[in-house]
Amino acid sequence: MGGEPTEESARGCETAGLHEARWWRPIDRGRVLCYLCPRLCEIGRGKAGFCFIRQNREGKLYSAGYGRSTGFAADPIEKKPLNHFLPGTSVLSFGTAGCNLGCKFCQNWNISKARLDDRSSEVAMPEKVVELAEATGAAGIAYTYNDPVIWAEYAIDIARVARAAGLKNVMVTAGYVTPEARPEVFEYVDAANVDLKAFTEGFYREFTLSHLDPVLDTLVWLRETGVWIEITTLLIPGLNDSAEEIEHECGWIVEHLGPHVPLHFTAFHPAFKMLDRPPTPAATLKMAREIAHRSGIRFCYLGNVHDREAQATACPSCGEVLVRRDWHAIQHYALVGNRCPRCDTEIPGVFHAGAHRGEERRTDGGRYRVRLT
Numbered sequence: 001m002g003g004e005p006t007e008e009s010a011r012g013c014e015t016a017g018l019h020e021a022r023w024w025r026p027i028d029r030g031r032v033l034c035y036l037c038p039r040l041c042e043i044g045r046g047k048a049g050f051c052f053i054r055q056n057r058e059g060k061l062y063s064a065g066y067g068r069s070t071g072f073a074a075d076p077i078e079k080k081p082l083n084h085f086l087p088g089t090s091v092l093s094f095g096t097a098g099c100n101l102g103c104k105f106c107q108n109w110n111i112s113k114a115r116l117d118d119r120s121s122e123v124a125m126p127e128k129v130v131e132l133a134e135a136t137g138a139a140g141i142a143y144t145y146n147d148p149v150i151w152a153e154y155a156i157d158i159a160r161v162a163r164a165a166g167l168k169n170v171m172v173t174a175g176y177v178t179p180e181a182r183p184e185v186f187e188y189v190d191a192a193n194v195d196l197k198a199f200t201e202g203f204y205r206e207f208t209l210s211h212l213d214p215v216l217d218t219l220v221w222l223r224e225t226g227v228w229i230e231i232t233t234l235l236i237p238g239l240n241d242s243a244e245e246i247e248h249e250c251g252w253i254v255e256h257l258g259p260h261v262p263l264h265f266t267a268f269h270p271a272f273k274m275l276d277r278p279p280t281p282a283a284t285l286k287m288a289r290e291i292a293h294r295s296g297i298r299f300c301y302l303g304n305v306h307d308r309e310a311q312a313t314a315c316p317s318c319g320e321v322l323v324r325r326d327w328h329a330i331q332h333y334a335l336v337g338n339r340c341p342r343c344d345t346e347i348p349g350v351f352h353a354g355a356h357r358g359e360e361r362r363t364d365g366g367r368y369r370v371r372l373t
């Protein structure tokens with residue numbers, strides 16, 4: 001079951017800080033079973049799981065990514081992308097190394113396929129990460145770049161400290177995590193962008209080396225827990241961009257998650273092992289957005305392209321533009337709390353003032369505005 005751990009992957013862990021892992025049990029002959037993600041790697045002594053950073057040392061499982069970051073950046077939250085969670089704020093973003101999926105089109109492959117000794121990682125214990133976020137004036141911390149599920153022990157410890165300090169926790173994930181681990185992995189998470197990579201099992205199996213159903217289960221579970229979720233689907237020409245597949249995806253979202261979960265379709269750019277495909281045409285993105293709206297999805301956005309109309313948030317009742325964006329910068333902000341100022345429709349998301357840190361805010365007749373940058 002799952003990925004074959006290799007000697008090469010084990011070597012990748014040797015220089016990183018080891019921290020005893022959760023979500024594992026011994027099986028036989030010193031081997032361990034990791035049940036953090038549905039890959040369920042069975043890992044022999046001295047070897048690592050598919051994700052590279054979970055390693056069996058002397059019959060115990062360790063997380064080699066603990067306390068090691070591959071670099072920090074203060075990003076606009078729109079870059080995650082999250083358009084309905086504290087728009088206009090920044091989040092301290094970072095990741096580690098490795099990944100539990102094997103996407104051939106990976107857009108972050110220099111991180112996700114790296115071993116920790118390949119990269120200049122820096123030691124950053126949880127309290128230090130939170131201090132750094134506060135020093136940058138960020139509203140929260142984004143666990144991103146590579147999938148935080150595989151370094152959940154580290155992410156949870158940071159998120160706990162961050163919440164106590166009044167910061168928000170944002171996770172960018174493929175949602176490939178077991179039901180056993182989910183409650184702890186997301187315990188302190190306020191918002192998540194979940195990458196729904198396609199809507200066929202065939203695509204998941206062939207191009208990501210994983211499976212679709214566990215991701216759908218995670219989405220349904222997140223929706224029930226109250227974590228704010230938005231979904232991203234990267235449209236790859238000829239592989240997951242047919243009108244039929246997009247209709248299925250949108251129909252499933254409306255039926256199982258509701259029409260108010262924002263959906264982002266983003267443009268593919270040739271990368272990693274998928275250099276033989278062209279970038280996603282603008283017409284495909286527009287088609288996908290039209291299908292989403294026809295299916296009942298209220299908020300559909302296009303990313304990785306310059307399209308101000310498709311990046312704006314409009315009131316689904318009266319059409320008033322509530323947030324206008326230019327790439328990730330906010331140019332116009334008209335929400336009054338969570339409501340449309342024109343027709344008073346409630347807009348789903350987390351928009352309240354008070355969690356908006358690090359930027360000047362002006363109260364103007366009950367309305368708050370994000371300073372334009």
Ligand code: SF4
Nearest residue numbers: 034037040041049051
């Ligand atoms: S988290 Fe890593 S080691 Fe654990 S099952 Fe998934 S890929 Fe394997």
